[in-house]
Structure formats: structure tokens, C-alpha cells
Amino acid sequence: MKLLGKLLDYTFLSKNLCKICGKEFEPEDQGFICEVCLSTLKPYEFFEDYRDIPYVDSYEFFGKYDGILRDVIILYKFQSVKPLSKIIAKILEEPLMDFWDNLKPDIFTYVPVHFIRWFSRGYDHNEEVLKLLNIPYRKILRRKKYAKPLAGYGKTERERIIMNAYEVLNSEEIRGKRILVYDDILTTGSTAKNIAKILKESGAKEVHFYFLVKE
Numbered sequence: 001m002k003l004l005g006k007l008l009d010y011t012f013l014s015k016n017l018c019k020i021c022g023k024e025f026e027p028e029d030q031g032f033i034c035e036v037c038l039s040t041l042k043p044y045e046f047f048e049d050y051r052d053i054p055y056v057d058s059y060e061f062f063g064k065y066d067g068i069l070r071d072v073i074i075l076y077k078f079q080s081v082k083p084l085s086k087i088i089a090k091i092l093e094e095p096l097m098d099f100w101d102n103l104k105p106d107i108f109t110y111v112p113v114h115f116i117r118w119f120s121r122g123y124d125h126n127e128e129v130l131k132l133l134n135i136p137y138r139k140i141l142r143r144k145k146y147a148k149p150l151a152g153y154g155k156t157e158r159e160r161i162i163m164n165a166y167e168v169l170n171s172e173e174i175r176g177k178r179i180l181v182y183d184d185i186l187t188t189g190s191t192a193k194n195i196a197k198i199l200k201e202s203g204a205k206e207v208h209f210y211f212l213v214k215e
């Protein structure tokens, strides 16, 4: 089965065109983005626009939502190019591990998608990234309210959509705990705020976030 997978990979991925720059390249562990484009995905080092999010004790993000990183996220999240989770996990590994190491959270988790989204996409884009990282994680939240993607909505509208959209699976499990939550895009902070609020109301001691990008 493994060999068959390799053969299929080889057949489909050899002489690939980079999804970003369009140039032909020899795929190594993935066939979507060339090494040149990949090498531009570096952590963002300036936090001059750090803004507090209510209920969130601290947060960090890998990069800004623009350029090649934005293209990668759009392909991964909105066009369901699942293998890109490997690229995201690869670039996140070090900075996220550093953040995790400093924080030493009791629980590492992610913002889940609604079942309908999971079913239509075939995977949970956030969990898929966590599966590839070397950090144990646990699902502690459930998205109970279905909504269209938030992109394009203003802050007030987002707040309304996100309100009561998530629930804690088992509050016993999180009581007194320091929790680190992974999410892909930080826009207005409405989702993070809402999640941190319900986690704290359910007894969590601290809630921290790590985002792939800040918009």
C-alpha cells in the first residue's frame, strides 16, 4: 500500500507546476509549492500591532496574512488542498514549539470546524496541522453553530455569528488548566475572545492562542 502510494505520488506529482509561481519543479515531500516560494515563508518578527483580546491571556502568530502565505492558506482552507497541511506544519513546527515550551500548557487544542464543514471539506483544517506536529493535543471544543466562512464580515456581524457558536466538550477536563488553542487566522479576535470566554466560564485558569497568521 505504501509503495502504491509512492508510485501514485510519483505519477501525479512529478514535474509539477508550483501552485504559487507557476514554475515547474521537482517535488520532494509535496508537489504543490516550489522550494523558492517555500523559502519565503518565514516567521514575522514585528509585534508593533499587538492588540489585547478580551479573555485571552496571551497570543502569538507565525506570519501576516499576505503574499505567498496567504495563497497557501487560501488553497488549503478554501480550496481543500489537503496536502498543504504538511507545509503549514513544517513552517509552524519551530515557532509553535518555542511558544509551547515557554508556556508549558496543560492542554493543547484547536478551534474546530462544524460537522457540516468537516464533512464537505473532508477534514478539519486546524486539526490536520496539529496531527503533523510533535505536540500532543486534545479536542476540547465543539462547533455547534454552522455558519458561512467569516471572511468578508465586519466586526459586529462576526461577533453575532460567533456568539454561542462553540461549546466545551467536558468542563471537568479543563478545570484549573492552562490551555493553548491553535487557530489559523486572527482577524478581529471575535472567535478567540468567544472561545476564551467559554473556556474560562467552564473553569479554565488561562487561555492562550497561537495563530498561523494575523490579518
Ligand SMILES: [Zn+2]
Binding pocket: 018, 019, 020, 021, 022, 023, 033, 034, 035, 036, 037, 038
Ligand atoms: Zn514557486
